Amino acid sequence: MGQVSDRRRIVISGCSSGGKSTLLDELTRRGFRTVEEPGRNIVREALATGSDALPWVNPEAFVRKAIEYASESLEAVRELNEPVFFDRSSIDALAHFERLSIRTPSDLKMLGEACLYASPVFFAPPWHALYEQDDERPLPFNEAVREYDWLRLAYPKRGYAIIDLPRVSVAARADFMLRTLGLPLSKAP
Template sequence: MRDRRRIVISGCSSGGKSTLLNELARRGFRTVEEPGRNIVREALATGGDALPWVNAEAFVRKAIEYAHATLAWVRTHDGPVFFDRSAVDAAAHFERLSIAMPEDLEKLCHTTIYSSPVFMAPPWFELYEQDDERPLSFETAVLEYNYLRLAYPKRGYAMIDLPKSSVTARADFVLRCLGL
């Protein structure tokens, strides 16, 4: 039987999403890295302006295009694929900043479809770290998280909250929820 679920791990910045994806990859599952980190790294390395705190539209455009491309990349993969964030996260960034999404990006978002439910990493102050790629405060990260809690259901996705537990326990939880 084919299993082509495209499962999103979203939620609060520095909530343990990437660590969870690394654990799922260690267990043999295909994973896709967060678009935002790649975009920020590239902009910082090249002096580009596609940074969420400098040029939100350029950042969101790249994030949605990256999300769409990664779905195409795994299109023929038999087996579940876990994504660190999604195009919905990028769209929520526009909503949080009250920026109207350009029509071409809106169309691209509507064709970038994942499986439901989406797993949400809640704000977890004890894990929170700032760095060059994530300069936002914990309070701003919580605000972004709250917008994600609205954005996913608005687009028809159910959500399951990840427990605040070890990465092993979180991975076990996700796989149990998915019947894997």
């Protein structure tokens, strides 16, 4: 009998500065395939080039880029028969429009909803001790918590279950996720 493939596309979402990127780095170190958050790259590029594709300046341009990135990221791993971990997803981008009461253009809505991920989605809770503001993340902690609360509604609304990540070390968080998913604690080289 042949080996069963595992094609799960696993999302880590939740609060900004909640330890998602650090967790992704740990999963990468353990040999798993990961996809970084599009938002920070979009903001970094906008700040460097003078583009207005910033979530606090031009939400539509920002969300368009985030959804296009999510779609391209899924397409890039389509043929892989292994789990892939994503820092955020197209759902985070679509929820940004909903939170701001901006009507989602139909082409973006279709593209974003065509991005399918595994359920459950892992959520990094607000963790004040980790929260850092900077040029790429200018929102105060209470705004990050409001965004988190909105995302906790957006995922189940689309049929995704949520599992909260514990407030523990990054290694313990990675162990928790991998055990929950029935995956080894690290991939063989």
